[in-house]
Amino acid sequence: MTRQPRPDPTRWPSPCSGCGLHVETRPYGVGGALVCFPCGTGTPEAEATARAALGAALAGPGPRVLTDLGPQLMPSNLTKPGRN
Ligand SMILES: [Zn+2]
Numbered sequence: 001m002t003r004q005p006r007p008d009p010t011r012w013p014s015p016c017s018g019c020g021l022h023v024e025t026r027p028y029g030v031g032g033a034l035v036c037f038p039c040g041t042g043t044p045e046a047e048a049t050a051r052a053a054l055g056a057a058l059a060g061p062g063p064r065v066l067t068d069l070g071p072q073l074m075p076s077n078l079t080k081p082g083r084n
Contacts, residue, residue, distance in 0.1 A: 018046075027070045028053040 009022040016025050018039030025034035028050035040050040057071040058064050064071040 018042075024068075026050075026054075026068075027057075 007021045007023055012022045012024055014025060014034050015022050016036040016039055017029050017033035018035050021036065023036045025036050026040065027034055028040050029035035029046075030049055032053065035046070035050065039046065041047045054071070060073075063074040065074045066072075
């Protein structure tokens with residue numbers, strides 16, 4: 001059984017596209033829809049969709065970092081020589 005996260009509209013203004021709760025979401029639903037962890041992994045089909053969306057988001061020529069908005073390009077000041 002998966003524990004449902006606690007809704008908090010002030011922290012998570014965009015609701016989950018699956019359950020409609022204002023909880024932590026990621027853009028790994030169908031067509032990039034925001035889904036919470038239980039909705040994104042609740043069925044084998046949902047988990048396959050989430051894994052495919054994450055894989056596609058991580059694919060690319062440059063290094064990526066995971067953020068609340070999903071994978072993003074790593075800031076260039078962290079990838080160039082001479083950083084401190
Ligand atoms: Zn949900």
